[in-house]
Every structure is written in structure tokens, then in C-alpha cells.
Amino acid sequence: MKMPLRWAIFGFVFCLSLPALAASGEDALMRAMRDELARTVAELRMEDLEAPYFVSYTVRDTERMGTQASFGALLPSLARRTRRLTVEVRVGDSSFDNTNFLSLSLWDRFSPTTALLPLEDDMVELRRQIWLATDTAYKKALESLAAKRAAFKSQTASEELGDLSPAEPYVYIEEPDRRLPPLTEVQSLVRRLSGLFTGMPHVMESGARAAVRYRRTYYVNSEGSSFIRNDPAAYLNVVAHTQAPDGSVLSDFVAAYGASWDEIAGQEDLTARVTAMGQGLAARRSAASIDNYIGPVLFEGQAAAELVAQLLAPRMVGTRAPFKDLPPGVSVSTGETENPFTDKLGARVMARGLSVRDDATLGSEGFLGGYAVDDEAISAGSTSLVENGVLKTLLTTRNPVRGVNASTGNRRGRRAAPSNLLVTSRRGLSREEMLAELMLLVEERQAEFGVVIRRLGNPGYRPPPVSGSNASGSKSGVDDATLAYKVYRDGREELMQAAEFSGIADSMFKEIVAASDSSTLYTFIYPSPGSGFQSGIPDFWGNFVSVSVPDLLFDELTLRKPSGNMPRPPVAGHPFFAD
Amino acid sequence: MTAYLGVLALTGFPLKAQEDVLLQAMRTELDRSMQALGNEEVPPYFLSYEITETRGFVVAAEFGALTASDKGHMRTLDIDLRVGDYELDNTRRLRDQRVFFRIAPETAVQVPVEDDANAMRAVLWSHTDKHYKRALERFTRVETDVQVKVEKEDKAGDFSPAPAFRMVEAMPPLEADLSQWQGKVERYTAPFAEHGEIYDGRARFEAAVETRWFVNSEDSALRSSQTAYRLFVSARTKADDGMELPLYLSYFALNPAGLPDDRTVEQDVAEMIATLLALREAPLVDPYTGPAILAGEASGVFFHEILGHRVEGHRQKSESEGQTFRKQVGARLLPESFSVYFDPTVWHYGKTDLAGAYRFDNEGIEARRVTVIEDGILRNFLMSRSPIDGFASSNGHGRKEPGHKTVSRQSNLIVEVAEPLSRQELNARLVADIEREGKPFGLRFEQIQGGFTTTGRILPNSFNVTPLVVYRVYPDGSEELVRGVDLIGTPLTTLSRVVAGDDQVAVFNGICGAESGAVPVSAASPSILVSQIEVQKKSKSQDRPPLLPPPLEPADPG
Known part of the structure; x- marks a missing residue:
């Protein structure tokens, strides 16, 4: 979807800075959290050991439904409500506490303490579960702090960072806004969309999935912050794959996201998009493969947005690996991968003229990554990340990372994540000018053609691995191009079957030579650890992040035919079409 | 029905x-x-x-x-x-x-x-x-x-x-x-x-x-x-x-x-x-060997873990399995009065419905009764369609949870004792054994949570079942609730020490987990007297009870 960039500010329903006032009229769940927090702060202490210096409770009260269909028939669905409590207890002080530490002997102490709460507003039972989880979390914290202190007596950390950055108390309460469709309505749409494939003989496997969620997130901490925030979400996706005669697996997807199911069901072009995807797959089956290509590449529309989603978005997030006390030769992954941009603060990471901003305050006009307050009760804001090509800061939580000591208000789930990322160009070109720039580069190289990529695959929608194939997945950090065209010097376009990226480097965004004057607004799911599919029923596996990205022209990239063994096509034909 | x-x-x-x-x-x-x-x-x-x-x-x-x-x-x-x-x-x-x-x-x-x-x-x-x-x-x-x-x-x-x-x-x-x-x-x-x-x-x-x-x-x-x-x-x-x-x-x-x-x-x-x-x-019990009664459901769980898993046919075939009973067909494993069979065709035992019943197994084979121990002698194994020497075909015990590979699994395990003692007689036999061996006490296991058994060759071929309710039985017949023990042993030795059963059959219905996933099973058994069992200290959490008292009353709203 192309649209001019327009910003909208979240409509805050109720926002106060006085905790006492906010408490009036709260529901039983919040009262139970506050009551137990007060008791914990006042009384919880083990004899001669330290009392907690920071306690927080988060409860995600979630009603969700998920459904899926294949070839016009429903697969299992799910409709469920849960109230999940997460307790954070810190002992020590903000410069050195029990967090950011991993020891093999305390492996089970590393994961957060969680509990399922009663679904009813029974004050005593809500408090009982919070009490038990707090007790567990406090004991875990004491053990971890003791082990961390012991480890620091024999080792030194490579960098001295605190463990919790300061924050001003903040209170935010949003009124309930429960909007959930009947499950049958969601089932009806996925059934209908999946049934479109009964008219596409070339598609081997396909499916439609949808999930809708209404969530109220409750938060309270010992510093006086608290919030109640609505986190509604809905998505629908349709995936399909086929095989070319040579066995190459070709796949594509259609995805739609919204803050409510109505925003998805109201999209009138879903049928047309699914049909177009099927036509694209059919065309690619008979298209030629690309041989090794080194030259200019223009990313248009979805392809530019996916590129930013897959490569740039994770590099805008500050990461910090915990201090590990492990025996020699033992390696444990906590899922925190080092962001190479951490060392590039103040350096140029993108082409001059390009800037990147994260803005959590955008909550309408198609932006779905916004929120009023993050998961640590930090008020949402706008963060300038890259200015004129130079990296200024990274997105953070209250866990300090090298070079960034304060939270940018981007705690989403267990870690930092972008909200809405906006890539802007100081001098944007029209579409015609972008194509002309591409042709100039082609001529400079005296090449036969250049490449325009209009769609990229997405890691969440890859086809299941087929026996005999090691071709699925991304080898370069970017999924394969699914709609890529050779553009000849006479303007003629030729569709390619698929193209895989090779030699993608962190410096690639410095190789951008032009950006367009219009942008594509695009939403994707930024994976969050701890969330995921349950029982194979569609669910949410991360946070929505919206990106607004202009078309991007790269001076030189390497493309090749997707590598790996190709599985044999099926022995028998599809039963529906063979009959 | x-x-x-x-x-x-x-x-x-x-x-x-x-x-x-x-x-x-x-x-x-x-x-x-x-x-x-x-x-x-x-x-x-x-x-x-x-x-x-x-x-x-x-x-x-x-x-x-x-x-x-x-x-x-x-x-x-x-x-x-x-x-x-x-x-x-x-x-x-x-x-x-x-x-x-x-x-x-x-x-x-x-x-x-x-x-x-x-x-x-x-x-x-x-x-x-x-x-x-x-x-x-x-x-x-x-x-x-x-x-x-x-x-x-x-x-x-x-x-x-x-x-x-x-x-x-x-x-x-x-x-x-x-x-x-x-x-x-x-x-x-x-x-x-x-x-x-x-x-x-x-x-x-x-x-x-x-x-x-x-x-x-x-x-x-x-x-x-x-x-x-x-x-x-x-x-x-x-x-x-x-x-x-x-x-x-x-x-x-x-x-x-x-x-x-x-x-x-x-x-x-x-x-x-x-x-x-x-x-x-209740007081803790130190490691102990001596006579014991496995009462009620505890007896059924005992047979399920110690005998049942070892008569699953595929375990006699795999080169990595301990094959405890492979060469024991025709040999005595239990007293002559004991018979053990698996019968997925019975849907009730007395007034209790049985969870391990089915009509066809997961390989499409009709369910049937399999007598594994007849008059104390090992006669048969539970068979899926994976044959073993001497047992060429399935007897309808190929089972699995969806998504797993079928292997031979238990169904309704039923222990029968030909000449059972009354409950009082069984208790009297326990007291007599305690006195004869000069032990300060015997044990009576009332409830067992389940347990695990290793049937491979790398680890010792043993079992460990987790009792929940255990009593010390003193020579004068009095009883005392105790805690903190696991029942351990090796299968051949322990089975050889089963000496008698009573006439009070209890049924255990549960879900059994093994390599082919979780399948519903039952075990019906009388209480049994074992001349010598061994218990070891149970592993225990080092965490203290919660530090604060429970929030039994809502906090004062004011």
C-alpha cells in the first residue's frame, strides 16, 4: 500500500501522574496486584538477606481465538482466555542486582517467574497466586545475586553497566474496549479464502490462518508506576507453495493485520490479493532462473519494507548478553544475539540523506506498532535512531546497553523491540526517476539488465521443509525474492523464478544510492521470545511492528538461483485436479 | 454397556x-x-x-x-x-x-x-x-x-x-x-x-x-x-x-x-x-529394607512399572534394551497363585470403568486378552505388529498417542490371586514377617504417584516409584504415617519377593507416557505382601515454605 506519510497521535483515554487517584475505581485484578505489592514491599525479607529493591507485576488478561483452513475446509480452532502473571523481583541495587547473569547451576532461575491467575475476580485467589509467585521470584533473585557476586570475585565483566536504569513514576489507565468477533465469522473468512485454491491446479499446498486477540495488560511496580493498557490485535495470512518442474520450491503469502478483526474483514481486496498470489506462483513456475548476478537492485514497495523489517529493524535494537558463569568449553545461548550496530553509535550506517525514527505514538492511519506506554511503564515517545546516515542511538528497555543508559520506552514482552519504524529520505525521487537511476547504473556497467524486486518472502510464512530439500530458509539473513524482474535497457521486464541474496553485509544500507519520495506502510510480526504457536493453532508469536519505507536503490548486490538440493516433485498428481 | x-x-x-x-x-x-x-x-x-x-x-x-x-x-x-x-x-x-x-x-x-x-x-x-x-x-x-x-x-x-x-x-x-x-x-x-x-x-x-x-x-x-x-x-x-x-x-x-x-x-x-x-x-524415614504391603492402587502401579513395561514386546527386540524377561519365558517370576493378564476388551472391573480398554489398537488389530503370567510363570509378551523371535504376530497391543510411532504398550493390567488372603490375614502375615526378621517395623504403601523405570542397558535396569502415603507398621500392629521415601529396586529380585495377595482389588486408571506418547491405561490388583522391599531417601526441594503468610483475607479497602 502506497501512501503519503501522515502521523497521528494515540488518543490517550485517561492519563494521570498521581498513583493514588488512579487507584480509585480500578477493577479487582489491579487491586489484588496493588495489595500484594504493598505487602511485598513492606514485609518480604529473608532474615539477614536483602529485601527486594524493585518489584513489578504484569498480568496479561487475554481472550484469543485462532483458526485455520485448508482447501476450503476448517482445521482445528481455538478460543481461550488466560490471565498470565509475570513477577519481577530485584535484589541488590540498580547498579548491581540479580539480573543480567547466567550460571549453569541456576539455569532454572534464569527464566521469568510466571503463574496463571484465576479467570474470575476473586480477590483472595488472585492474591494467593501473586503471593506464591512473588515468594518464588524473591528466592530465585537472592540465589542469583549471591552467585553473581561470587562470580564477580573471580572474573571481571568486559563492560561495567548498571542493571536498571532510572525512570520517573508514570500512571496510565485505558478504559476497556473489548471487540471480538464471533469465531464463526473468522472461520467463515479463512474457509472462503482457502477455498480459492480449488481453482488453482498448480498450487500444491496452501492454507489460511487467522488469530484475533483482545488483551488488557495490567502493570504495577514498586516505584509508583502502573498502567492498564488495551493490546488488541488481529491478523490473517494465506500461504501457498508449488514446485517448478525442476523441483524448486516456490512460495508466497498474503498477510493482513489490524487492531481489530473488522479492520481485516473490511479489506475488500483480500480475494484479489490471494488470486494474484496464485497467478504469480503460476507465472514463476515457467519463469527462468537467475544466474549469478552482481549489479544494481531496486527494491520497490513490499520488498523494500521487508528488507527493512528483516535486516534493519533488528539492528535498531540494543541488545545485551548476560554475564555468564559457565565452565570452560560450555556455551549456553540465551537467544540474545549481539547486534553489530552496538559498536557503531556515532558512525555512519546508512547512506547520507537517509534517516530512521521509531515512533510509538503513532496509532492510526495504518500504523499498528504504537502504544501509549511500554511494558515497563515508560511513556511512549519518538526516538531518532539514524540521522542523515549516522547512528544516534538504539532502542532500549530499562536494561542498560553499551552506550545507551536510559530506556527509549521500547520494552515489548521480554526485550526491546521497535514500534513503528520510519525510514525517510532527504531527497526522494519519483518512481520514474528511480527507474531511470537504475538504468543509469546498468549503463555505467555496460550490463544487459538491472533487477527490480517487488516482493520478498517472510520468515514467518516459509513453506514447510520438504524431504530432500535444504533449500528453505534464509542463508543470507534475508528471505528469497519472490517477485523479481530483470529490467532491460529498453524498459522491457522479465519475471524471474526466484532469487537468493548472497553476501549481505551490515554495511549494505550505506550502498543505497537513491530512495523514492513516497513510502510503503507495511506491518510484520517482530518475534518475541516466549510467545509462539500453541498446539499448532494460530496464535500470536510476537509484536506488530509497522514500517514506512521508500523504495530503495542499491548500487550493487549479489543475487543467485536459490541454492540447495531440490526435492523431487510429487509422484502422484494433486487428487482434486488429477480426478 | x-x-x-x-x-x-x-x-x-x-x-x-x-x-x-x-x-x-x-x-x-x-x-x-x-x-x-x-x-x-x-x-x-x-x-x-x-x-x-x-x-x-x-x-x-x-x-x-x-x-x-x-x-x-x-x-x-x-x-x-x-x-x-x-x-x-x-x-x-x-x-x-x-x-x-x-x-x-x-x-x-x-x-x-x-x-x-x-x-x-x-x-x-x-x-x-x-x-x-x-x-x-x-x-x-x-x-x-x-x-x-x-x-x-x-x-x-x-x-x-x-x-x-x-x-x-x-x-x-x-x-x-x-x-x-x-x-x-x-x-x-x-x-x-x-x-x-x-x-x-x-x-x-x-x-x-x-x-x-x-x-x-x-x-x-x-x-x-x-x-x-x-x-x-x-x-x-x-x-x-x-x-x-x-x-x-x-x-x-x-x-x-x-x-x-x-x-x-x-x-x-x-x-x-x-x-x-x-x-x-509426619516423621522422615531413613533408608530401609524389610517387608511391606503395597495396598490398593499402589499395588497396581507397582505391577505396571515393574512388570508391565518389561513385557512390552519391542523391548525384547531392541539391542539397546535390557531385555529383562527375554529369556525368562517358561520361568517362574511370581508365586504360583499369581496370574497377570492384559485385557483391553474389558470395560469395567467391578463397578469401576477401565481407561485401558479399546476395540482396535493403532495398527488396526482387534483387541484381545493376553495372559502374560499364568500361575506365576511368564508365558507371553504384549505385541504390536513388530514381531520378535517366537512371537510372530500382534496381539492387539500396538498403541500410541497421535504423532508418535506405534510400539507395544500396556492396556488393562489385571492381577489375579488364586487363593487370596483376607485383608486381616495379609496384615497378620506382615506383622509375622516383621517379628521373624527382627525388624523394628514394616511399611504399608497406600498411595503411589507413579514413577519411572529404566529398561535400557546403559543405566541400571531398575525402577523408582514415588509413594505419597506410607505407614510404618509396628510389631504390635499399630501404624504411623511417615514421609520422605522412594521405593526402589530391580525387577527380577523384587518380583521374586512377592509372597501373597489379598481379596481386595483396587483399580488405578491413569495415563502412561513412554516412547509412543501418552496412552490411557488401567491396573487392577489386590494388595500384596512383599517379603523385602528397599526404600531410599526422596529428593527434596531446598526451598523453604513461603516467607509471608497467605493472603487469606482481602486487604482493607480503606
């Missing part, structure tokens, strides 16, 4: 299967696949499809408050596709393969929950092709493995031929009411909230109708359907030394009317609370 358990058509034509959309779609696609793949250089010699449907709901509560209430309806597909022949096929275990790599890559495939033949056939087609390609790859490895490894001890082939069965059974309705059971689980768990020392007090009710559709290339076509209603109540406290003290109540019935009424459950919960509180104060 209620009407829905009636068999509509058992063997012979005309098949009711033709009226079932799913069976018909499965048969059509299976025949088409066998024909198309039959033209390949290495064609499959066997193919089966099994679709398992579960319809039902789960409600759960803790301390009187509802924590979950979910309805479910799902169908999963399992495919068994074999290339090679009955003697040697792609399923043969590769020797010396590390456990990590031996885990079957299969996962349950979700299939449409609507009776849409086109959609179902599309899924069957696509997954048959994937299974065929995997089977080809694996068969090549199997053939190499046979060439480069020493000859295996067991010379039996990989798959046994079996006759075709056809049956279509009526699908029973779900008879339980969700909202009614929400109220029940809340009511059953409310009393736990009155005791601050109880940190966990929950109940879970599951109502399910499970229907299985099965077809294979040997012309079997089956639809079998059965109900299960399970109520599980569990509670936990902690002794001051940190020891976790759990107890549970488990009820199973084939229909809701078979479950106990509210009054009975509430009385059981009250007794459970009293026992939990008593356990907190």
Missing part, C-alpha cells in the same frame, strides 16, 4: 465404511497412492492412514476459582508407509544411533475437522508423498546398516502380516455439561482455600469423545469411537524442611454417570486435606 458401544458391523460385507465420508476419502486416496507409488523403482509394500479426532472440553479451578474453560475439536493424521518387505523395511532401528537422532521426525499433522473429502484427500496426498520420500531415504540407510553391523540377536522381521478388519462404530455424543462442571471443579477446590499451608489445590475435568478412522493397504477399514470422562484433583503442601508433599485424587468413567457424586468427591477432598496436614508433621 450403553448403546453407543455397540458394534454396527464387524467384518464381512457390505461395509458401513462406504457411508462414512472420511473412510471413503481415506480408502480412495490410499488406493490411488499405492497405485501411483507402485510404479516407482522402490514401491511401498504397506500404507496405512489413521485419523484421530478429539471432541470435548476441559475445565479447571484452583482454590475455588476457575482457571480454564476450553472447548476443543481437533483431528490429527498419522501415516505408516513402509518400503522394503515384511522382513526388512525402512522402520528398522539403526543400531548405535544416538538417542537424539533416533527420535522420530514425525509430528501429528492437523487435518480438517469438517467432513470434506476433497480437503482431506489433498492433505493425505501431500503427506503420503513426504512420507514416501522419507521412507526411501531411510531404507537406504537401513540396508547399509544391515551390511556393516554384526548380525542382530533377534532374527524376526520388521512387520508381521495381519488379517483385514472392517468395522464402523457409532459415534457417541458428549454427555457432560460444561457450565455444570465449571461449578463442580470450583466447589471441589474451595476447601483448599481454608488452609494456608496448602499452596496448590486444583481440579481439572476433561470430557472427550475420541474417534479413530483407520485404513490400510491390507484392506482394513475401521471407525472406532469411545468416551472418557476424567476428574483429577491435586493438592500440595510443604513440610518445614522444604519437602514437597503432593496428593491427588483421580476418577475415570466412560460416561458422566459413572463418576462419583459431589458428596463422595467432597469427602475425598476432606480426607485428602487431613492427610496433607498430617504429612507435614
